[in-house]
Amino acid sequence: MIKRIALLAVISIGLYQTWHQYGHLLNNSAPLTAEESYVNVYGRDTCAHTRKTLEQLSDAGVKHRYFVVDDAPVADRLHTVMKASGIATHRYDLPVVDVSGELMVRPQHTEILSRYQSYSL
Numbered sequence: 001m002i003k004r005i006a007l008l009a010v011i012s013i014g015l016y017q018t019w020h021q022y023g024h025l026l027n028n029s030a031p032l033t034a035e036e037s038y039v040n041v042y043g044r045d046t047c048a049h050t051r052k053t054l055e056q057l058s059d060a061g062v063k064h065r066y067f068v069v070d071d072a073p074v075a076d077r078l079h080t081v082m083k084a085s086g087i088a089t090h091r092y093d094l095p096v097v098d099v100s101g102e103l104m105v106r107p108q109h110t111e112i113l114s115r116y117q118s119y120s121l
Contacts, residue, residue, distance in 0.1 A: 037119035039064040039112065042078050043095035049106055050095040056109045062116055069094065 039062055043050025057064045067074045078096060079089040085103050087096075093106040100119040104111060 037100045037116055038098075039100075039116055040098040041066045041095050042069050042074065042098070043067075044069060047094045049093070053095050053097065053109065053112070057112070060109075060113060062113070069096075 039057060041050065041053055041057070041064055043053070043066070045051070045068065054064070054066060067078070069075050069078060081098070082089050082092070082096070082103060087103060087105060095106065097104045097107050097112055099112060099115040102115060104115070
């Protein structure tokens with residue numbers, strides 16, 4: 001009986017940790033409300049441009065989410081949206097930034113802020 005309880009506890013903890021780590025993938029990058037603007041950054045931890053973009057967004061106080069494109073479900077979702085937007089997925093620069101549904105490939109910091117502020121009004 002104790003072994004079953006311990007096994008159930010281990011499974012529950014594992015499921016919770018998996019949900020906590022990958023639950024954001026179920027969100028599909030949608031804003032919390034229809035009126036709320038959002039910024040999603042897709043990149044790699046090893047990409048200097050991605051790190052700089054994330055730092056600039058944080059410094060500007062822009063709430064954003066970061067997704068690693070090396071994660072297959074993230075890459076699949078990003079590529080689907082890129083193709084729908086007419087952006088080639090064979091080879092592209094990072095980061096790809098989604099501002100309230102508008103995709104930009106390696107945008108300038110000022111362009112991200114301008115688009116974000118226009119959606120926030």
